[in-house]
Amino acid sequence: MSGLTKDEIAALVARDIPPGSYVNLGIGLPTQVADHLVDGSGVVLHTENGMLVMGPRPAEGEHDPDLTNAGKQPVTELPGASYFDSAASFAMMRGGHLDVCVLGAFQVSATGDLANWHTGAADAIPAVGGAMDLAIGARSVFVMMTLFAKDGSPKLVPECTYPLTGVACVTRVYSDLAVFDLVGGEAIVRETFGTTYDDLERRLDVPLRDGTRAPDPPHPSKEIR
Amino acid sequence: MSARLCVSPDEAVAEVEDGSTVLIGGFGMAGMPVQLIDALIRQGATGLTVVSNNAGNGDTGLAALLAKGRVRKMICSFPRQVDSWVFDGLYREGRIELELVPQGNLAERMRAAGAGIGAFFTPxxxxxxxxEGRETREIDGRLHVLEAPIRGDVALIGAHRADRMGNIVYRKTARNFGPVMATAARSTIVQVHEVVDIGELDPEAVVTPGLYVDKVVAV
Structure with missing residues (x-):
């Protein structure tokens, strides 16, 4: 049995973003979610370096050095775009004006604590960027990660051992093996991929609840704002 | 009072003193005032504290200033990048101090300095x-942290166009930290692609009014 690929996780996240949402995609893996957003969904991408209605990567040879995303990769502007300074960009986050942000993680706790900026290793150079602002600011914080680290240890944990990015901020975890809603200290399993609820219960050390037989997961067409 | 129009980046940075706190605009290389930084390297000021979102990319701009050993301390949100080898080396050798600040707090702390706010609570x-070690307070059921303003002695900013009043227009995401840094320094120096006559910029499009700008240089 095998779980989802990273690209399949990205597609799953894209599926669950309600039409018309204002969304910030973190650097790295979450950036791939943009490739799966459906035309006409009305989802608006925010980038922390000061832009709304960000478009995809430009065609070869049409890079504008003044137009990048948070990962400093070249992007484009779509009709309806706007630019603003960094203070305004982060006021949008902190002020609760973004509907969804998607972030990567080293660890997430069952109570929604997020650790994604620093391994705490002595020789590591820490870098936080906008992760702490996004974690506490966006109305829904989605995490994309593999459920287990390369050494086999779970990344959904009772309590984070890595330095925290934010406290009780993660609302949903998308992993290669399952999607979890974090509610009241419990991880509710919404969907599983190549595994079963019982298997997850054996391998994870967090309070789990079986939500796989709950009513349909939200689909964009059913969550019009 | 109009901004002083400088003939060269060297003239613009001539008065930067050793030990200054220098706010440097840019997100990666977008908005980075490379020519002003190169002039600052030639000028020789050292023992600087630099406030910028990143800690240099490649070997140009801020990275070049770091490589010359002129910076004692970096205050930034995201030093570690694929092309931050200059900073990484200095940091690992213990030759530079780092104050890491979440990006929104970095922007807001400079905004506060420019707006006369003594400190602010943020979640x-x-x-x-x-x-750690900061004063905290629960506000509306949520824990907040007290953050202090960051003031600069000098701000070096890369922008698109200026007029002779010092009114500034930016371009796309190169705007980033420029507008807040312009308000937060005792002396604000802006490099632009073009200086135009008074009246030529659309007043509705001016982002940084000339009141904040001390020196302008076309590069």
Missing amino acids: TGAGTPLA
Whole structure:
């Protein structure tokens, strides 16, 4: 049995973003979610370096050095775009004006604590960027990660051992093996991929609840704002 | 009073003193005032504290200033990048101090300095190592951290166009930290692609009014 690929996780996240949402995609893996957003969904991408209605990567040879995303990769502007300074960009986050942000993680706790900026290793150079602002600011914080680290240890944990990015901020975890809603200290399993609820219960050390037989997961067409 | 129009980046940075706190605009290389930084390297000021979102990319701009050993301390949000080898080396050798600040707090702390705010409570960073030792307060059921303003002696900013009043227009995401840094320094120096006559910029499009700008240089 095998779980989802990273690209399949990205597609799953894209599926669950309600039409018309204002969304910030973190650097790295979450950036791939943009490739799966459906035309006409009305989802608006925010980038922390000061832009709304960000478009995809430009065609070869049409890079504008003044137009990048948070990962400093070249992007484009779509009709309806706007630019603003960094203070305004982060006021949008902190002020609760973004509907969804998607972030990567080293660890997430069952109570929604997020650790994604620093391994705490002595020789590591820490870098936080906008992760702490996004974690506490966006109305829904989605995490994309593999459920287990390369050494086999779970990344959904009772309590984070890595330095925290934010406290009780993660609302949903998308992993290669399952999607979890974090509610009241419990991880509710919404969907599983190549595994079963019982298997997850054996391998994870967090309070789990079986939500796989709950009513349909939200689909964009059913969550019009 | 109009901004002083300088003939060269060297003239613009001539008065930067050793030990200054220098706010440097840019997000990666977008908005980075490379020619002003090159002039600052020639000028020789050292023992600087630099406030910028990143800690240099490649070997140009801020990275070149770091490589010359002129910077004692970096205050930034995201030093570690694929092309931050200059900073990485200095940091690992213990030759530079780092104050890591969440990006929104970095912007807001400079905004506060420019707006005359003594300090502010923010939920960003609460309960994390970056808030250790800070005063906290629960506001509306949520933990907030007290953050102090960051003032600069000098701001070096890269923008698109200026007029002779010092009114500034930026271009796309190169705007980033420019507008807040312009308000937060005792002396604000802006490099632009073009200086135009008074009246030529659309007043509705001016982002940084000339009141904040001390020197302008076309590069």
